[in-house]
Amino acid sequence: MKHLILTAAVFSLSTAAVAAEVPASSPTATAAATAVIKPRVLVKTSNGGRVGSIDRVINDASGQPASVQIIYRGRFVMIPASTLTPSEKVLVTSLTTADVNKL
Known part of the structure; x- marks a missing residue:
């Protein structure tokens, strides 16, 4: 169970880091703003x-x-x-x- 929680925590942090690196002019950033x-x-x-x-x-x-x-x-x-x-x-x-x- 510890490994599952640790894996989920690492995955959520890596996803947040990738989202933070999206340039403001990209279509993904525009979609995030309209969301x-x-x-x-x-x-x-x-x-x-x-x-x-x-x-x-x-x-x-x-x-x-x-x-x-x-x-x-x-x-x-x-x-x-x-x-x-x-x-x-x-x-x-x-x-x-x-x-x-x-x-």
Whole structure:
């Protein structure tokens, strides 16, 4: 049993090391970034304001996220997925709070 646990631990560490070596411009890195664009993920603005959690993801014809729908101050706002970047446990939009207020 010890060997099985040790083997699993080594495998998980080696997989994480390989994932860390993927260049940011590769298709795998892009897929990883779009993988976090899903409902219930928190979105913040570039200046640190809290927008809210993703209510719905709208995909384009190819199946990639085009925009996200968030309930912001009692109304639905659509934020382009191209403005979102992953940051720890949240997504950060390049929009400021003033920009989100205009949507």
